[in-house]
Every structure is written in structure tokens, then in C-alpha cells.
Amino acid sequence: MRFSFFVLITISVFTYSAQAQTDTLSESREFLGREGLPNFFQKAQKGGPVSIAYFGGSITEAGNGWREQSLSWLQQQYPKANLTHINAAIGGTGSDLGVFRLKEHVLVHKPDLVFVEFAVNDGGQQPTKIHKAMEGIVRQIWRQNRRTDICFVYTLNAPMAPALLARRMPNSVRAMEDIANHYGIPSVHMGLEVIRLDRQGKLVWGGKKEDFPDKTVFAPDKTHPYSDTGHRLYVEALSKALQQIATVGKPGSHAIPKPFVSDNWENAQMISVQSMTRQGDWKELTPTTDTVARQLRNRFPYLLKSNQPGASIQFKIKGTMAGIYDVIGPGCGQYAVTVDGTPGALYPRFDSYATYYRSHYFFLPTLDEGTHTITLTVSPEPLDKAAILKNRNQTITDPRKYAENAVYASQLLIIGKLEK
Template sequence: MEMQIAKAPTDPEKNRPYFYIIKDKELFTQSDEEGKGVSFLYQSDGRLISSATFTGNVTDEHILKLMETVDGFKKLVHSVGVSVEMEDKDKQAEFVFQMYGKKDLYGGGANLIANVNTNSQEERIYLNDIAWTDDDDVPGQIRIHTDAPEEKAFLSVRFFLNDGFEAPPQLEEKPVDTASPEYKEMIDRSLVNLGNTKRLVDVVNKAKAGEDVNICYIGGSITQGAGATPINEECYARKSFLGFKKLMGNGDNIHYVKAGVGGTPSELGMIRFDRDVLRDGTVEPDLLVVEFAVNDEGDETKGNCFESLVRRALKLPSKPAVMLMFSVFADDYNLQDRLSPVGFRYDLPMASVKDAVVPQFYDRDKRILTKHQYFYDMFHPTNLGHTIMADCLINIMEKAIEKGADESYDPRLSEAPAIGNTFDDVILVDKKDDTNLVSVQPGGFVYTDDVLQSVEMDMDLKLSPEFPYNWMYDGAKGSSEPFEMDVECKALVIVMKDSGEVDAATAKVYVDGKFVRDLDPYVNRWCHCNPLIVINEKETAKHHVRVEVDKDDVRNKFTILGFGLVK
């Protein structure tokens, strides 16, 4: 047999500079419309640039700028390398990198598609082979399609660069030892305030006595579990619940309520509190964790809604312990400085994952974990990140038990608030709830929208739609008349549906005949719930509210999801 001599590779592409935007990222597929599996990784609104920064170590401003648009992306990227690893190495997965369109957000842009083996073998997509479109606007989203839902996969994506571009060295990371003294020291840094321990220790004693205890969570997408895979088991809420449960005797009398909704501020949280946390009066919280520190930039009241939500919880007959959690984005942003005065005002326990992890990100000698290890994308934590968040909360409970219960706790709710208490008693009004408080003439808003933002509640992997009892206007079906409502209130928040769909209409709100504000689902341009204040007065009065859809042959659908009303 003639001996085969190994030859050096001659493929010049092997030497192209590259950087990762996704590296060994754990995914968990959800069921799609056909019963197969799909996982989404959104790249728009700065996410791609952020991933290139903390996963790919990219600092070159020119390279980062090019990734903002499809035109720039094509100048920068020669090809995209994709690899997928699953437990079954003999399957195939479909990778899709979808460009968003200028006019047709989801349908107008080009798709970069590769069928990849699940044995981690890399496939290359060459940009010269792509049929680009005139509507191409920005890099939009990555999807992984598998032949079945609820499958775990590890995804890596790297950009090979065109001639003339240089890539930075790629970072190698060491595993994180969560049992080390350095890790414990990092977690200890998260304690902003232990607060009055009476209600916390009371919960522990109640649970140990065998009484039913409800541990509840409300917040944004991080509380929903974004970045955790699988989302129902690896999210910080579930992990901290299990930690609390262990400290409380581990009994089956300890129950879990998770109510996180992505992309929404406490302005929405306070409106859905009764429905999503109290479950319309069937749940009495004993411990409530509130997490809105990275979502509340969208709170029009700059903290009044957050404090109103906290006060609402403190006033409950069950007298729950309330914990505040301050999460963080990859750019080190959160609203801790705005929201922590609320916690100090009511002497609440507060945990800041920002205080825990951000300083060590920049300490090369004592770094415990990198941003890439903590962040799934620019907004959400990885499984490890969720573990760290959970450990920050468990740390508070351990310290409270160690200290013992304070003699008494009086939140002094009759005294002046830190920011505001306008919405302490806000009520959700929709087609189903509290309709007796308003008189509605729906006009053309006679349909019900079932294409809604949906979330995984509690331990569910199946999605529950938010605000299913809505009023939808559909010009294609003949809707033309405005929505009108007579209401007696001092404050009113309209919850509208945002959307990126081509037929999503704009509308205007009038109160007592006067124009108040425009309602445009394209401001956020994705399917989610958007609360907006339309009335905010010191005294209760009768008002007439009118919502009028702007006439347009194409953009002719608009949905009012509900209202938050303060009498």
C-alpha cells in the first residue's frame, strides 16, 4: 500500500481573520407552528454589536459601525461560519440569519441559510452567494430550526472578514468555580441593603411550620427567563426559589409563581400584578421579588410606577416580604440609582447583580468570569448569569436567617413616598375584567387579536398570551369607527400592542375632545405590550376617551390590549 503523505492545507480561507458573535451558546428549542423546534436569537437594536464586543473582543469602532446595517455588514463580512452540536450527532439543524427589511420588517430582507450537521462541524455561508434584496435594512435575527421541540443545542457563529480588515485575538475563558471564596466574595458585594428582616424570617418560620407559602416574581424578560436554557428550569427565579425552599425546610407547601414579561416596564407590571401574580385573588404572596432595573427606562413616570407597585405589594393582607433585584445590561447599565431610594424608603432587602459582577469584569488579575460567560446577549444572562442572580437573592435570605427577625416592621405607607404613589390602586380594565368601571362604545374595535406577546409562566414551557381580552380594529374587515369610553378616574394608562407587521396602523388618543398623544406600534416595532399614560390628574373626574385609527389602505390594524385605571 502506498503511504499517504499529509499535505499542508492550501485553502486560503483558513487564514481569514475572524471573530465570534456566538460561542458555544446553549439553546433550547421551542415548538413552532408545525410542531418542530425553533430558537430565536435577536440581533437588532445593538445586540449584534454588543455580542461582537463581549464575545468577539471587538473594539474597533469602524467594524462595530459596519454591523449596524446590511450594507456595512456586506462590506465587512466575507463569510459566516456556523456550527451546531446536539446530543444526537446524526441530525441536521437549519441555521437562518434573517435581515430585516426597511418597508417589510420580517418579509423584505435576505436570509442567510445553512443546513448544518449536529456534530459541531462548521459550515460556511459565503455572502457572494446570497440573493440580497432592495429592502435589506439591518441584521435582524438568527433562528435555529430542529426537527423536534425541547431539544438542547450548542451554537457557535463567527464572522470571517473581507480583505483589509483585522480581527482581535479571541478570548479563552477558564471555568467558573461557584464554590470558591472569591465567588462568595463577589456575591456578598451584591448586598445593597438587608433591610428589616421581620417579614423575611416570618416567611421562613411559616414554611417550616408546614403552612402554605407563595414565593412570587414579577419583572421583565430576565424574570421571564430570557437567556436561560431551558427557560423554565435555569432562570434565576426558579433557581432562587429552590434555594429559598431549601432554607425553608424543602416542603411541598412552598409554591412558585413566576410572572416575567419581556420588554415591559413596571408601568405595565403594576397593571398586570393582580392578574399575573395574585392570579385574580387565588394567590396570596408571602415573598415577592421585583426586577425592573433594566426595563424601567420606558417608565414614563421615572419611578412613580415602580414605587406604586412596591407599595401595592406591601399593602397586601398577606404582608409579603418584598425583595428588589437590580439586574444589569452588558454595557453596565441599570436604573439602580433611580430605584434604590424606594427600597431604602421602605427598608427593603435589595440585591444588585451590577455591584457583584461589573467591577470584576474589568479586573484582569482577579476576574472570576468574563462578560461573555455572564451574558447570553447584551440584555440577558446565560445559565451561569442566572445562577449568579439567584445566589445574590439566596445570600439575602441566609443573612436574614443568620440575623434573626427584627422585632417589628412598619412600612409607614401613610407617609410621603420616595418618588410617587399615584398608581398604588391601579386596576386592569379589559373586555373581561372590571368592565363595570367604564362604559365602552367599541365602534370598529369589535374583534379580538390572538397574535399577542406570549410568555412562559411559572414552570410552563408552553406560552401564555398577555392581554387576550382585547379590542382589535381591522380595516380589512370594514372597521372604521373610533373606540370610545366614558370613565371616572384620576389616572388612565392605555396598553397598546406594538408590532412590526406591515398592516400595523397608527392611532390617536383624544380625552374630552382634546388630542393627547399618537399611538405608533412601529416605535418599538415588535409584538409586545406598551403602556402609555393618557390621563394623570390630581382629582377624580369624568372623562370621555376616544381612540381613532389613522386611515391607511395598508396599515389598517390596531389593538387596544387594556387599560390601567386609578379611580
């Protein structure tokens, strides 16, 4: 069996114009080495400190999952190297948030290798948005250090299965392959053995393992794999691919070609709301004094909260995008947003999953080039939380838990410059 993802059959496979390169998928082709990971492997073979960043969503964040298992495998392969890793994964987030948080969560650690895993969480995004975010991630990494190696890894879940069983790439993977091909970045589809087992009738996507003793149960929920089944299959595919990729490429600085899309998000940044102009009653929360801040202390170094209708945060940017990294949860209400004095949409910070508090984010519609004043205001308009929860057959058993209509704020997400 050849473990080669999108094996080079004709020279046209190298070109972006070859649609077959991004539309068709053979289950025996699990990786494409492109320009390899030569700087990482050279450093690992020599020994000494080597740092790996795992950048993705909940599938990467999971304990005893493909992240920890692959790190253990690499340590066995390169015993002289002092391998350390950065867990830069946040559940429920895609490359659109990733490109904004990359600097603070990954680049500050100066990694030698960055695994990028967003295929599942980007599943519902438009290809144009994925292009902008993924290209922004690549260009930010190489803007800091052109010797840092990057590897795209693709996970999967049950909703992706129909396309994969039809030997087509899911939309998110196809878009990411466009960027990988443009920049010569290796990519590994870690889930093709899962598809082979499904085709053979040997796999159950979701359920309890004890209920299917004669089959491989991928995950309890069809997305987040069991450590000894789905994650193990991921690591087996990745380890086979890395053994082949280790022979590809020459160490040195990566070339940075012209952008794939001119309006990519290379200049995305995340800025604390601590210094923003505030009106009304806002409380600075700390893990020692507030349960939400304590639950999310690994997400937010600084967190504000207000439950006062009309309280606001205001900032001015010269740029084209703005958003906020904040919280969704049972005691949350919604933001009313004003841009340059014109009222915009309401942004509820409560959804059908909001039986607990979790980090979240939202973006405003794309702004015209120029300087804009943006105001985020605590809306007095209440949400029908019972109706929202009913969408997932959830009920409110403790009304006190849902009584507040507060909003939280931690980081601004902008493309452009913050103006005074």
C-alpha cells in the same frame, strides 16, 4: 468577604438625606437587609405551603434563569415547605406597567413573598416616575396583606456597566433604593460579581460562549444572561444574601409609613376593554381563531382588534392617568387619541422591533383632576413601516405581513375610577 449591600457605616446611612447611601456602591456590598423577610422565613421553616411571586421583566421570565434556579435553591434549604411560585414576569415591561397589573397577576395569588425586578427595564425612566410606580407596588401589596414580605432585586446589563464600574448606582437602582429605604424593604444587587469579573478582565458582556473559552460570557445580547453564567451569578449572590437576611427582623405586620411621594400610583388598576363603548367594526379574538391571540394568550384573557379607520373605543374616567395594554406588531397601525373632544397625539403601534407580535402599552399625558372622556380611534394615516424597520437594518421581505394597519386593545390602565 462581606456580603452586605450598602453596609451601615454610619447612622446617616439610614436617612434619605444621606446622598452617599444612594450614590456610592462598594462591590463587596451586595445587599441591605433592612427589616428583613421574617414572615416568609418563619413560614418556610415551619413547613407547609409557601408561595413566592417573581414580578419583573424578561430577565425574570426566562426559563432556567434566576427565577427557577433560586426557587430550586430555596426548596433545598427548606425541604419541609411546599414551595410554589408565580411567574408574574413580562418581557419588555417596567414598573410603570407592573403597578397596574399587580393585582391581577400577583395579588390574586396571595403570595407570601414578592421579588420585584425592574432595574434594567426601568433604566431609561425618570426617577420621579420610578418612585411613583415602585411605591404604588409596595403600598398595593401591603394594602392587601401587611404580612407579605417584599424583596427588591437588581439585575444589570452592559449599558449599566460604566456607572457600576465607577462604583455608582444606576439611576433606576438609586430610585428604587429610595423606596426600599423608606419602607424597610430588603434589596439585593445580584450583579456585582459580574462587575468584579469585568474589572478583572475576565468577563465578556455579549457573544457566543465558544468564542471566548477563557472568559465568562454574560449573555448572548449583553442583557439576557446565559443560564449557566449570568443567571448562575445572580443566584449565587441572591442565595448568599438570603442566608444573611434570614436572621433579620421579627415576624408581624409591616408598618406603612406616610407616602414617599404623595402622588404615587397606589390606586393604579387594570380594567378589561370588554365593556367599553365601541363604534365601528371590532372583532373579539380568541386563541382558537386568531394567531395573534394564540401567540399572546398568556398575556391577554380578552383581546379586540380593528383595522377599520375611524373605529373607536370610548371611556370616561375620574382620575389623572389613562393608558392601554395592547399589541405592537407587523400588521399594526396607530391610534388617534381625543381627550374631552380635543384631538391629541398619534400613538404608533409599530416600531423598529415589530417583525413579530408582542404585548405593549402606552400612557396619555397626565390629566387634570376631574372627569375626562377619552376616545381611542383607528387612525387612517399609514405608517412608513419600511423606514421604521430600516432604523435597525431590517427590511420587509413579505409585504403581505405588514399590509394591515390594525390596532388591538385588551386592558385599560387607569389611576382613578371608571365612570359610566
